[in-house]
Amino acid sequence: MTIPEIHTYLREKLPGAGLELVEAHPDPVIRVPAEAMIEVAGVLRDDSELHFECLMCLSGLETAEEMLVVYHLYSMRHGHKCTLKCGGPKGDQVVVPTVCRIWPTAEWHEREAFDLFGIRFEGHPDPRRILCPDDWEGHPLRKDYVPQEKWHDIPLTQRGYGRSREGGGL
Amino acid sequence: MSELKELDIPLGASPEKISRLLADFEDVHGERLMVQMGPQHPATHGVLRVELVTDGEMIAEAKPHIGYLHRCFEKVCENLTWPQIVPYTDRLDYCSSMNNNLGFVLACEKLFGIEVSERVQTIRVLVAELNRIANHFIVIGTYGLDIGAWTPFLYVMQEREHILDLFDRLCGGRLLLNYIWIGGLSHDLPEGWLRQVRDYLDYMKGKIKEINDLLSYNKIFIERLANVAVIPAEVCIQYGLTGPNLRGSGVKWDLRKNEPYSGYETYDFEIPVGRGEVGTVGDCFDRYMVRVREIEQSLRIIEQAVARLEKMPRDDVKAAIPKRFTKVPEGEVYFRTEHSKGELGFYIVSNGKAKPWRVKCRAPSFSSLSVIPKVAPGLLIADMVALIGSIDIVLGEVDR
Numbered sequence: 001m002t003i004p005e006i007h008t009y010l011r012e013k014l015p016g017a018g019l020e021l022v023e024a025h026p027d028p029v030i031r032v033p034a035e036a037m038i039e040v041a042g043v044l045r046d047d048s049e050l051h052f053e054c055l056m057c058l059s060g061l062e063t064a065e066e067m068l069v070v071y072h073l074y075s076m077r078h079g080h081k082c083t084l085k086c087g088g089p090k091g092d093q094v095v096v097p098t099v100c101r102i103w104p105t106a107e108w109h110e111r112e113a114f115d116l117f118g119i120r121f122e123g124h125p126d127p128r129r130i131l132c133p134d135d136w137e138g139h140p141l142r143k144d145y146v147p148q149e150k151w152h153d154i155p156l157t158q159r160g161y162g163r164s165r166e167g168g169g170l
Numbered sequence: 171m172s173e174l175k176e177l178d179i180p181l182g183a184s185p186e187k188i189s190r191l192l193a194d195f196e197d198v199h200g201e202r203l204m205v206q207m208g209p210q211h212p213a214t215h216g217v218l219r220v221e222l223v224t225d226g227e228m229i230a231e232a233k234p235h236i237g238y239l240h241r242c243f244e245k246v247c248e249n250l251t252w253p254q255i256v257p258y259t260d261r262l263d264y265c266s267s268m269n270n271n272l273g274f275v276l277a278c279e280k281l282f283g284i285e286v287s288e289r290v291q292t293i294r295v296l297v298a299e300l301n302r303i304a305n306h307f308i309v310i311g312t313y314g315l316d317i318g319a320w321t322p323f324l325y326v327m328q329e330r331e332h333i334l335d336l337f338d339r340l341c342g343g344r345l346l347l348n349y350i351w352i353g354g355l356s357h358d359l360p361e362g363w364l365r366q367v368r369d370y371l372d373y374m375k376g377k378i379k380e381i382n383d384l385l386s387y388n389k390i391f392i393e394r395l396a397n398v399a400v401i402p403a404e405v406c407i408q409y410g411l412t413g414p415n416l417r418g419s420g421v422k423w424d425l426r427k428n429e430p431y432s433g434y435e436t437y438d439f440e441i442p443v444g445r446g447e448v449g450t451v452g453d454c455f456d457r458y459m460v461r462v463r464e465i466e467q468s469l470r471i472i473e474q475a476v477a478r479l480e481k482m483p484r485d486d487v488k489a490a491i492p493k494r495f496t497k498v499p500e501g502e503v504y505f506r507t508e509h510s511k512g513e514l515g516f517y518i519v520s521n522g523k524a525k526p527w528r529v530k531c532r533a534p535s536f537s538s539l540s541v542i543p544k545v546a547p548g549l550l551i552a553d554m555v556a557l558i559g560s561i562d563i564v565l566g567e568v569d570r
Contacts, residue, residue, distance in 0.1 A: 025501030026280070053407055057504060057515050059530040070517065072504045076407070076423065083504070105410030108540040116244070131237040131569060140242050 001080050003028050006050065013043055022085070029070075032086045034096050040084070041102045044073060051075045052082070055103035058110060060117035061085075062143055067094040067119055069110075087119070098124040116141035202230065207554065209238055215312065215558070216565030220542070222554065229554060232546035234539055239569035247529040252278060252495045255529065257348040262531060263567040264345055265308050266510040268301035271350035276431055277505035277516040278352045282498055286490050289482045290354055291433045296367070296475040297340070297349060298432075299468040304333040305510035306461045306468075309562045313458060314385050316559040317394050322385040329377055332370055339363060353491035358484065367476050371469060378466055386462055395458060396449030399545055399557040403452065409544065410537035413512025414464065415561050418444040418457030425508035437474050439467045454560040461562070496524045511535055511562055531570055535563040 001009065007021045007030050017036040022029045032040050044052045052073040061068045068087035075081075088094045098121040100107040110121045111130040118139035121127060128134060137148045147157050179188055208219035217238035223231040243262065247255050259274045260267040272294055279286070286294075307330040311323035334344040341349045341357050349356050385391055401411065403419040416423055424441045426434040442463035444456030500522040506515035512534030519528040538561045546554060 025499060026503065055410065056506065056513065057517055057530065057532040059517050059528075059532075061519065061528055072515070072517065079428075103410075104408045104544070105537055105540060108536065116242075129237075131240040131242075133237070140245055145245075 001049075001078070003030065003082050006030070006080070006082050009049065010040065010043065013047065014039060027083065029083045029085050032084050034086055034088060037086050037099065038097050038102075041071075041099045044082075045102050049078075051077045053077070055099070055105050055109075056081075058099075058106050058113065060113035060119055060141065061087075062090070062117065062141070065089060067117060069096050069113060069119060071099070093118075093120060095120045095122050097122045100124065115139065118142065205551075209235075212316075215563055216568075218539075218558075218563070218565055218568075220554070220558075222546075222551070224551060227550055229546050229549050229551060232542050232554070234542050236539065236565070236568050239565050241570070243531060243570040244529050247526055249525065251524045252498065252526065253352055255526070256351060257346070259531075260346040260348055261566060262533065262570065263305075263509070263511065263535070263564045265564055266301045266305040267343075267345060267347045268297045268349060269305075269507070269509045269514065271347065272298050272432070273505070273507040273509060273514040274516050275350050275352050276507060277503055277518050280505050281501055281503040281518060281520060282352070282492070284353045284490055284492070286354060287485055287487075288433070289479065289485050290487050290490070292475050292478050292482070293355060293359065293487070294350055294432050295434065295437070296472055296479070297337075299471045299475070300333050300336065300367075302510040303465050303468050303472075304330045306465050307333075309461055309559075310381065310385070310458070313559040314391070316555050317391060319385055319388065319391060322381065325384065326381065329374070332373065336363070336366060336370065339366070351488075351491060352495075354489065355487040358487045359479070364476055364479055367472065371473055371476070374469055378462065381462060386459060392448050392455060394556060395455035395560070396453060398449075398454045398553045399549060399560065400450045400452045401541060401545055405541065405544060406452075409541040411512065411541055411561070412534055412537070413508065413510070414460045415457055415512060415538055417441065418460045418560075419452035420444050420446075420456075425506060425513060429506070431507060437471050439470050442467065454556045457560040457562075498522060498524075506532070509534055511564070511567070512538060531567075533567040533570060535561075535565075535567045536570075539563050539568055 004021060007019060010019055017040055018033045020031040022031050044050050052075045054074040054076060055071060056074050057072040059070045061070050066087050067090050068085050071084040073082050086096050096119060098106065098110055100110060108130060110124055111126065111128060113119050114121060114127060115129040115131050116139055129136060138145050149157060179191055203224050205222045205224055206219060207222055209217045219235040221233040221235060222229055243258065246258065250258065256271055256274060259270040262270050307326040311326040314322040337347055338344050339360055340363060341347055401419055403421050406416045406419045406421065420443050422441050422443050427441055442460050444451050444460055446456060448455050498520055500520055502519040504515055504517045506513045514534055515532035517530040517532065518526055521527045545557060549557065
């Protein structure tokens with residue numbers, strides 16, 4: 001099935017979920033509201049027509065207005081793929097339900113998205129940072145991230161180094 | 171997987187009986203102890219710390235702690251232009267740089283709509299397979315070391331050295347290559363290089379049998395690996411294990427066959443899978459043996475690629491490289507390739523500028539390592555080393 005077909009099929013199965021098809025280059029993306037995520041994910045994995053048993057990749061993504069989680073799914077049985085996006089506006093704390101009970105591989109990927117983007121995953125069994133130290137300040141992949149001066153008395157920034165012109169920095 | 175038992179003391183038991191029950195229980199289970207394995211441990215293949223809770227000689231809990239090599243690859247990418255990222259991907263998994271280059275470059279080419287010539291594709295397949303062999307040699311050698319066999323390591327490192335010499339003549343690098351570029355290659359093949367690859371293929375005849383005689387079918391080696399740390403196929407899929415780890419569990423799945431790229435569909439090769447020949451399907455031995463057999467298949471692909479290249483007229487390998495990367499199409503792509511460790515995916519988002527908006531690297535080792543808390547409980551401490559070695563992780567890629 002192509003992504004528009006998957007979208008139509010899902011809308012028939014879950015009419016109240018509020019799924020949207022967003023055009024993008026080269027492939028369209030299905031936009032899922034956070035409150036419907038668990039339900040949609042369950043159908044995607046368990047429905048015999050869809051059968052997305054593999055979560056290939058889960059990434060955080062910051063756009064101009066939003067903080068998003070991107071799910072890349074794949075079905076080994078049918079050989080089709082689809083991309084989901086779920087998230088909320090930037091200013092507030094973005095909370096997305098965890099899908100790690102549906103695809104256990106999401107557990108570490110969600111910890112990474114929390115660590116680097118500060119997205120909170122509701123119901124996550126182990127919501128800690130994964131790559132940065134536990135007492136790190138800020139979330140490095142955000143565009144407005146400014147690195148802390150020192151970490152346990154270790155200087156981290158040199159003046160003028162590591163800050164790119166477009167804001168944000170290394 | 172054996173369950174950990176609680177001591178069951180019947181009501182109204184006499185103090186003597188209680189102390190006898192306690193002593194019996196401690197004989198088998200002992201007290202719970204937390205052991206830190208790593209961060210500098212010879213069997214962790216890098217800087218990895220695993221927090222083990224042991225129950226006597228058995229592991230009750232294992233929690234990997236990663237991030238010691240974290241350098242925020244993804245943030246650095248946002249501050250580099252598209253072609254500048256290619257050499258940085260070398261550093262992800264420094265054992266198979268070609269495969270990293272190829273994964274990133276193909277993702278970019280899909281987004282930008284660049285088509286490369288058939289000759290460039292064939293050279294890419296050839297070098298990627300050479301690097302896959304070099305990577306598998308390291309895994310086989312260091313796995314022997316983990317288990318306690320020192321000699322095979324020296325043998326396989328010698329075979330690997332010839333591949334590194336070939337790379338040296340090809341592009342000047344041995345480990346960090348930066349050879350595959352967006353739209354082409356950094357250098358054309360030097361004069362006589364294909365003949366040297368042919369010499370290497372001749373040299374490799376019979377070497378796989380040597381490895382098998384020396385290590386694979388060694389009785390002690392088999393005893394250490396058979397039936398140890400069995401990962402069933404459905405657990406592999408749930409936890410995102412790919413590549414040789416998934417095939418070791420008996421799933422015939424290879425992106426080079428199932429989702430071919432760079433013309434892999436035109437090559438004749440097989441996908442080796444775990445058969446449980448000395449124990450259970452999906453045990454450490456199967457994962458090890460799949461890698462040995464993949465070397466043979468990679469040699470087959472290389473032979474076909476060399477034969478094709480010898481017939482092809484030379485063309486400009488830089489012909490399709492864009493003059494400028496200042497204006498690129500907007501969009502987002504997730505592209506995955508069969509890396510020597512599994513599925514290497516790049517999710518790249520472009521906003522049309524010279525620098526990417528977002529680059530996410532889905533590293534195969536990252537997902538492979540996440541299965542440890544699931545598989546390790548119930549193993550003996552000594553088998554933990556066998557498990558970590560068999561899933562083939564490189565921490566440069568896990569931590570990024």
